[in-house]
Amino acid sequence: MKSKFILMQIRVVFFSLMMCVVGNSFSPAQAEQPKDTMKDSYSMGVFPFLPSARLEGIFAPIAAELSGNLGKRVDYKSASSFEKFMKKLSMGDFDVALVQPFDYVKIAVPAGYQPVVARNGKLGAVFVVLQDSPLQSLQDLKQKTIAMAPEVAALSYLAKSALVEAGLDLTKDVTIKYQDGHHSCLQQVATAKAAACATGEPALRIFEKKMMMQLKILARTPTIPDILFVVHPNVSARDKDIISKTLLNTSLPGVPDDLKLIFGANKESPFIPATDQDYDVIYTYWQRLNTQ
Numbered sequence: 001m002k003s004k005f006i007l008m009q010i011r012v013v014f015f016s017l018m019m020c021v022v023g024n025s026f027s028p029a030q031a032e033q034p035k036d037t038m039k040d041s042y043s044m045g046v047f048p049f050l051p052s053a054r055l056e057g058i059f060a061p062i063a064a065e066l067s068g069n070l071g072k073r074v075d076y077k078s079a080s081s082f083e084k085f086m087k088k089l090s091m092g093d094f095d096v097a098l099v100q101p102f103d104y105v106k107i108a109v110p111a112g113y114q115p116v117v118a119r120n121g122k123l124g125a126v127f128v129v130l131q132d133s134p135l136q137s138l139q140d141l142k143q144k145t146i147a148m149a150p151e152v153a154a155l156s157y158l159a160k161s162a163l164v165e166a167g168l169d170l171t172k173d174v175t176i177k178y179q180d181g182h183h184s185c186l187q188q189v190a191t192a193k194a195a196a197c198a199t200g201e202p203a204l205r206i207f208e209k210k211m212m213m214q215l216k217i218l219a220r221t222p223t224i225p226d227i228l229f230v231v232h233p234n235v236s237a238r239d240k241d242i243i244s245k246t247l248l249n250t251s252l253p254g255v256p257d258d259l260k261l262i263f264g265a266n267k268e269s270p271f272i273p274a275t276d277q278d279y280d281v282i283y284t285y286w287q288r289l290n291t292q
Contacts (some may be wrong), residue, residue: 027123041073045094061254082150100154113230118274119248120266122223130214138166144195145175147188159198162221202262225278247271
């Protein structure tokens with residue numbers, strides 16, 4: 001009971017601070033629009049965790065399926081960088097959005113978004129090295145260069161937390177090279193420009209298939225609840241229910257088989273229901289990284 005009370009205190013303080021950060025770019029009035037407001041079309045934003053062509057190949061068909069079931073246009077959108085996507089999310093530019101867990105608690109919740117479904121699985125980072133690499137553990141990465149996705153990516157947070165847990169000082173013991181995406185991160189290892197890349201297994205599977213090469217997983221981080229779809233308050237209760245049922249029952253029509261790899265073994269049931277409480281664990285990671 002005491003730990004639950006402390007968690008609630010942390011959440012109150014955290015949300016208060018984050019509202020100060022995003023307050024200048026997001027009007028609270030946007031989050032207070034009547035939930036029965038009916039719109040003629042919706043925008044569906046997806047954070048740019050894959051190259052744009054692959055991202056569109058996965059989520060444009062999902063937007064089309066939603067459009068058919070809603071009886072209104074659903075426009076697929078993304079952004080050229082994580083930061084630009086986060087800005088748009090904070091401003092409430094998307095009616096429906098696929099977000100990473102850290103952006104959910106940091107931006108989506110203060111902006112009024114509500115969780116609908118999450119990818120069916122757990123989100124964790126893997127440290128990947130060349131097949132013939134002599135490295136055997138995270139401790140072996142001391143004085144090495146590690147490539148990561150953008151600094152604000154969920155997997156970058158998880159990877160840095162794992163390095164801290166392994167006893168490495170992020171400011172002294174390793175050199176981190178942030179890339180513009182997971183493909184670029186893996187390319188750093190493939191071309192021997194970094195000793196390791198911290199990425200996700202779905203991105204690794206797609207990279208290995210495309211590049212026709214095998215990389216070795218050095219270590220895995222603990223996992224957290226997966227990426228999730230959220231809806232803005234201006235989405236009606238009726239449409240929110242249709243969006244939820246569509247995603248929970250989708251068989252991913254129109255998504256190429258090689259891109260379905262992003263859903264791993266769960267591609268037949270790619271999404272599960274999501275609740276706000278599922279993401280309470282994210283605050284633990286914020287505390288750990290803030291001590292560095």
